[in-house]
Amino acid sequence: MTTDWDVAVVGAGTAGLTAATVAARSGLRVVAYDRMAPGGQLVNLTVLHDFPQPGLVSGASELMAELVAQAAAAGVTMNFAEVTRVHAGAPPRLSTTDGEVTAGAVLVATGLSAGRLGLRGEEELVGRGVSTCAGCDGPLFRDRSVAVVGDDEWTADEALELAGLASTVTVLVPGEPRWSAARAERLAAADRVEVLTSASVVALRGSGVLSGVIVRTAGGERELAVSGLFSYVGRRGPAGLVDGVPADAAGRLHAGSGAPAAVGPVFVAGDARAGAEQSLAAATADGTRAGEAAVAALRPADGGLNLRIIDPTHGVLPEDEGAAAGAPAGTTDWTQVALFSNSKPNATELLQGMGAKLRAHWDLPELGFASKESASVPADGDTIDWLAQRYRMVLVAAGD
Numbered sequence: 001m002t003t004d005w006d007v008a009v010v011g012a013g014t015a016g017l018t019a020a021t022v023a024a025r026s027g028l029r030v031v032a033y034d035r036m037a038p039g040g041q042l043v044n045l046t047v048l049h050d051f052p053q054p055g056l057v058s059g060a061s062e063l064m065a066e067l068v069a070q071a072a073a074a075g076v077t078m079n080f081a082e083v084t085r086v087h088a089g090a091p092p093r094l095s096t097t098d099g100e101v102t103a104g105a106v107l108v109a110t111g112l113s114a115g116r117l118g119l120r121g122e123e124e125l126v127g128r129g130v131s132t133c134a135g136c137d138g139p140l141f142r143d144r145s146v147a148v149v150g151d152d153e154w155t156a157d158e159a160l161e162l163a164g165l166a167s168t169v170t171v172l173v174p175g176e177p178r179w180s181a182a183r184a185e186r187l188a189a190a191d192r193v194e195v196l197t198s199a200s201v202v203a204l205r206g207s208g209v210l211s212g213v214i215v216r217t218a219g220g221e222r223e224l225a226v227s228g229l230f231s232y233v234g235r236r237g238p239a240g241l242v243d244g245v246p247a248d249a250a251g252r253l254h255a256g257s258g259a260p261a262a263v264g265p266v267f268v269a270g271d272a273r274a275g276a277e278q279s280l281a282a283a284t285a286d287g288t289r290a291g292e293a294a295v296a297a298l299r300p301a302d303g304g305l306n307l308r309i310i311d312p313t314h315g316v317l318p319e320d321e322g323a324a325a326g327a328p329a330g331t332t333d334w335t336q337v338a339l340f341s342n343s344k345p346n347a348t349e350l351l352q353g354m355g356a357k358l359r360a361h362w363d364l365p366e367l368g369f370a371s372k373e374s375a376s377v378p379a380d381g382d383t384i385d386w387l388a389q390r391y392r393m394v395l396v397a398a399g400d
């Protein structure tokens with residue numbers, strides 16, 4: 001089966017970049033789509049808590065740079081387009097704002113949308129007082145009052161970050177806090193922070209810019225004069241993105257990172273997956289699992305080790321017709337080892353002999369031949385790099 005890509009990843013955040021790197025390192029042709037920039041939620045964060053381990057802190061930009069560099073080194077192709085639909089099938093097909101593509105497997109790692117309260121006038125006030133990013137917008141509220149809505153660890157961290165800037169921070173917890181005792185202690189010790197439980201925002205005040213929120217608690221309703229509102233509730237997953245894959249009440253997909261969805265070779269990793277823990281450590285583990293599962297799903301039943309001689313003298317194979325000009329063809333099969341020759345008779349002969357010996361040694365069912373479109377493709381650094389990104393091992397014999 002010929003597909004545009006072996007693996008298409010939807011969303012280049014922590015889970016998506018990790019999954020893409022794992023799949024590409026195994027020699028698969030991987031594209032990662034992101035409708036914005038790579039990094040996902042990391043783009044909005046400065047300091048990372050509990051990463052790489054609980055209690056430890058590291059920098060978001062460093063992790064983002066590392067994930068992007070690893071994906072690039074593994075040969076992942078980035079495409080800055082939005083995936084609007086994943087049509088399940090054999091093979092799965094993706095509708096994107098950059099056209100339609102097919103892939104042997106699809107990894108969905110879209111994360112969650114920004115937190116919204118669903119109140120009248122909220123969208124118009126985004127960027128005018130309403131925010132979901134303390135790291136980016138916090139400095140705009142220096143010495144001003146802000147409210148924070150949420151109940152999890154990251155809400156507590158965002159509130160503490162804002163407490164270093166704002167004059168007062170009122171944390172509105174819809175029910176009871178879910179954050180750890182350590183976070184509770186730090187919030188209690190921060191003198192500019194007040195936490196109200198069973199508190200909900202029922203209306204926004206302000207024309208053009210936010211000037212206050214109406215808060216409902218057990219004691220009734222009152223107006224809180226704030227110029228900033230940071231919301232971490234109402235974040236939604238990509239419900240409806242993949243044909244036939246159900247979602248939970250928050251729109252997160254009911255599908256596994258390690259096992260394909262019932263509709264076919266579609267895996268879901270990171271925050272977009274129903275039941276995911278929603279942390280960077282969990283997104284990394286999920287992404288690794290999904291990448292490995294995609295590799296396993298695309299590996300042929302014989303164990304996955306095949307040999308291909310990539311040599312222009314063998315002519316263009318039927319399944320390779322139409323392959324991109326300039327790039328060596330013959331990568332439509334799962335292959336771990338490429339034997340590359342620049343078609344000079346002595347080099348080809350050498351590789352054929354070596355291929356036959358390896359085939360006998362590993363008891364392989366076949367020794368495949370692939371071809372380049374032009375016999376003049378040289379065995380230069382670019383060609384070898386191209387091969388090295390797609391195969392686990394490349395043996396080169398260049399004759400003259």
Ligand SMILES: Cc1cc2nc3c(=O)[nH]c(=O)nc-3n(C[C@H](O)[C@H](O)[C@H](O)COP(=O)(O)OP(=O)(O)OC[C@H]3O[C@@H](n4cnc5c(N)ncnc54)[C@H](O)[C@@H]3O)c2cc1C
Nearest residue numbers: 011013014015035040041049083110111270271278279280
């Ligand atoms: C405020 C806040 C603070 C946090 N702080 C921490 C912390 O300190 N430590 C920690 O461990 N965790 C923290 N987390 C949790 C952590 O950030 C997430 O669990 C993690 O980023 C999830 O990674 P992901 O790859 O699943 O999704 P994301 O990082 O959200 O990436 C998803 C990507 O998919 C792209 N995308 C979405 N839809 C499409 C589409 N249709 N087509 C193409 N691209 C698409 C998006 O543009 C985005 O780049 C925090 C979360 C929040 C909200």
